[in-house]
Amino acid sequence: MCLIAWNWQPHSAQPLLLVANRDEFFARPSLPLHRWDDGLILAGRDLQGGGTWLGVSADGRLAALTNFRDPKNNRANTPSRGQLVSDFLAGTGSAADYLAQLAGEAHRYNPFNLLLLDGEQLLGFESQGSRCLTLPPGVHGVSNARFDTPWPKLQRLKRGLAALPEADDETCLALLADETQAADDTLPATGIALERERLLSACFIRSPDYGTRASSVVRIDAQGLHFCERTFTATQQVGTRRLRNEKEPTTCDMLSAPQCAGGNAADKNISA
Secondary structure (H helix, E strand, O other): OOEEEEEEOOOOOOOEEEEEEEEEEOOOOEEEEEEOOOOOEEEEEEOOOOOOOEEEEOOOOEEEEEEOOOHHHOOOOOOOOHHHHHHHHHOOOOHHHHHHHHHOOHHHOOOEEEEEEOOOOEEEEEOOOOEEEEOOOEEEEEOOOOOOOOOHHHHHHHHHHHOOOOOOHHHHHHHHOOOOOOOHHHOOOOOOOHHHHHHOOOOOOOOOOEEEEEEEEEEEEOOEEEEEEEEEOOOOEEEEEEEEOOOOOOOOEOOOOOOOOOOOHHHOOOEO
16 A cells, blocks of 8 residues: 555444555556455455555454655565565454564565554554554554655545545545645655656556556444455556455456356445
8 A cells, every 4th residue: 555544433333444545556466355265364465475455354453554665775575565464464463462573574674664453453563663653543644654744645635534524435435536746845755756756646646657556445333344445557447346244245347347246136236
């Protein structure tokens, strides 16, 4: 992921509402939201690195990752950061224990931020400095800098999330579809060219080779889990998939799949 915002309200009827955009090169192969073969992890999958950028587990765990933009410190042949997400989702230990172990190994990876929910605590981890954070209630977020760094696009997304009258999928996805680029005098200086900095300043990024490939909404409430993912190519919206509770995906990619299999008729929600 490259942009994540959430409203964390523990002990409420809806403890977590999370919205996120995954930005990536379109040439990098991946699978959309689905149930993995282990039957536990519900996520998209990076077919190059083997992990994922955002996922949940059938027992209520959540993990999401963003890269920390620091081109001068990016190295070749480092382990895939997406594996950190899937490893946590497949485990049973607490988020605190997972991060305590990760702190001594974070230097092996290119810079990243990691968000973890173990069902009780919502924790953040910044590999820059191996810093672990207990995240407070309220609306917060992270992009390609430290948690809650006030980049324009993160500020816009957080304000939009805080002001939502209702948190239905389409309203949340509309927030993530914002292509507004920040004014030059508000752009961060992250070591990339100004033109690239402008491009990456939008919530939704669009260019021929790199951009927003998935927009996601995750809601955990009294009814259980709801995970919605909308996917894109460089030129068009591809489809939308929804998972409710621990059921199989019931939404098809209408542009590539003529029929939808699995789920009860009452559960099916097909869109394109």
